[in-house]
Amino acid sequence: MPDNPTPRERVVVARIGAAHGIKGEVRVKAYTGEPRDIAAYGPLEAADGRHFEVTGLRPAAGPAPDMLVVRFKGIGDRNAAEALNGLELGVPRDRLPPAGEDEYYHADLIGLDAVTCYGTALGTVTGVENYGAGDLLEIAPKRGETLLVPFTRAVVPEVDLAARRIVVDPPEGLIDAAGAEPERS
Numbered sequence: 207m208p209d210n211p212t213p214r215e216r217v218v219v220a221r222i223g224a225a226h227g228i229k230g231e232v233r234v235k236a237y238t239g240e241p242r243d244i245a246a247y248g249p250l251e252a253a254d255g256r257h258f259e260v261t262g263l264r265p266a267a268g269p270a271p272d273m274l275v276v277r278f279k280g281i282g283d284r285n286a287a288e289a290l291n292g293l294e295l296g297v298p299r300d301r302l303p304p305a306g307e308d309e310y311y312h313a314d315l316i317g318l319d320a321v322t323c324y325g326t327a328l329g330t331v332t333g334v335e336n337y338g339a340g341d342l343l344e345i346a347p348k349r350g351e352t353l354l355v356p357f358t359r360a361v362v363p364e365v366d367l368a369a370r371r372i373v374v375d376p377p378e379g380l381i382d383a384a385g386a387e388p389e390r391s
Contacts (some may be wrong), residue, residue, distance in 0.1 A: 216251065217313045220244045223364040225287035226266075226275045232287045233266055234276045234295075237312065241272050249304065250295035258295060270338075310365060319371040321354075322355045323363070328353065328374060344373070351376070 224232035236244050244250065245260040252258070265275035280289055295312040305311055312334040320328040320343070329347035334357065336342065341357040355361055355374055364373035 207304075215299050216253075216296040216313050217299050217302055218294045218301075219247065220250065220289045220295045222276075222293045223273075223297065225284050226292055230281040230283050230287045231262075231275050231277050232281070232290055234263075234274045235270075236272050236274055239272055244274070244276075244295075247297040250297060252293050252295060291329075308359070310367075312363045314364070314367055314371070315343065317370070318365075319375055321371060323373055323375045331372065345374075 207265070215243075219236065219238050221235045221237070223235060223349055225231070226233050227310075230318055234244070236242075238244055242263060245263055246279040249257040249259050251331065257282075261279050262277040263274045265271070266275050278290075281290065305314075313355045314333050315334055318331045322328060327348075329345045331343050332346045333353070334341055335344055335346035343357050345355060345363065347353065355376065361375060361377060362372055363375055366372070
C-alpha cells in the first residue's frame with residue numbers, strides 16, 4: 207500500500223472538535239461502531255499526512271455516546287489542541303475489519319449514484335450524517351437542494367457497491383414535491 211493512501215484507501219474514523227481544558231485534550235466524534243475503537247487501529251492519520259497517536263481517552267460528558275475526550279501524543283496545551291479543531295482522522299483501510307452483512311463504511315457509500323426504485327436519477331451520495339435518530343444519506347442532485355434520506359432497509363432497499371449505486375424507495379412526499387417522482391396509487 208502506498209505511503210499516502212488515496213481517499214478510498216483511507217477511511218475516516220473520527221473528527222476532532224473543540225479543545226477540552228488547558229492541557230491539550232480535545233473533544234472527538236468517533237465514527238466507529240464502538241467509539242473507543244479509534245485507539246485500537248494504531249496512529250490516526252490526517253489527510254495532510256500528519257499522524258496522531260492516542261495516549262488517553264474517556265467518554266465526554268453529555269448524551270452523545272460517540273463523543274470522547276482524547277489526548278494525543280505531542281499535543282500538550284490548549285493552543286495546540288485548538289489548532290486541530292475540525293480535522294478528520296482516518297486509518298488505512300487494511301487496518302479495519304471487513305464490514306459485516308448489511309454494514310457499510312461511509313467511505314464506500316460516498317460517491318455512489320442514487321436512483322429511485324422507478325429508475326429516476328436522484329444524484330450522488332455526498333455524505334452520511336447522524337443527528338441522533340439514525341443514519342441519513344445526503345444526496346446532491348444535479349440541480350436543487352440536497353436531499354437527506356433515512357438510511358434504512360425500507361427507504362434504501364438496495365446498495366450495490368460493485369455497480370456504484372443505491373436504490374431509494376422514497377417516503378411519500380420526500381421527492382414528489384420537487385416533481386421527480388410519479389404519483390403513487
